[in-house]
Amino acid sequence: MSHSVTITRTTTSTTNTSYIVLNTGYIKTFPGILKLFQLIIGIAIVTLMAMNYNTNSVYFRGHQELFHFLMATTFMIGTFCLFLACITSLSTGGLIAKTIYELIYHSVAVILLLASSICLLLKLRDYRHDAFMAAAVLGLVNCVLYFISAFLAHRSYRGI
Template identity: 55%
Template sequence: MSHAVTITRTTTTTTSTSAIVINSGYLKTIPGLLKLAELIIGSICTFLVAYNFWSYSRYSGGTELFFLCIAVACVVGTFCLLLSCLLSLSTGGIISKTIYEFIYHTTAFILYIVASILLIVKNNNYQTSHPFMIAGILGIINSALYLVSAFYAHRSYRGI
């Protein structure tokens, strides 16, 4: 009886003075690049809405606050996932084979797309400010990245 064997090569970076091992090879994979892009775009969305929330406080309300809460929650969750995959040699390969990544990315996609659409619709109707509109458009781009990440996570999970 024959069976298939998969060999995975992991690239790490270490220094002699530090005991921290960084799995730099994870950032060369598609899921790693997607998480990095989600983190960067999510941080920009968070900054845009948080900075302009007080400036336009007369117009700001529940929609902007909802978007800000979703953006912060997704940035923190994605940062924790990315950091754990970078600092552990085995986490990048193991966590993608669990259902957690699929559920996280699907939930982030749904919440981000709803918050972004609400933000764009509200600011288009009231024509309040451009930073909120830019944040909404970046939120839709980020939700698309979360959808692609959910697809990769589902494909990896089904491969068990």
């Protein structure tokens, strides 16, 4: 039985210190830039939500703020871990993209962030709060970035 084999060569640049190897070439790739922007936008959402979240008024407005705050925090931490793994290892960036983990992670991120952003936007119809509105819109922007990452993960997934 014959089969074709494709061999790809990846060139990475590193900054080598005595203990830590940084794969600086990953940051220059499209998936690396996407993860960096997802992380930056996630930090912005969590910061906006944390600065304006008031536990006393949640019971009067609903739990949409808490849901969005939790989803943004969850995926910010998950993206940070993925990004850190990819830049501290020479092989992780290329290997993890070929597994189903990234496809599942980014797909779940799209669904839950979209749900939390829409819930918060629907709740914001009743009253005006600019910081929460900005956090909800940034959540939608992050959904688009996670969708692009899920699409790229789907294309590069190598199921066995």
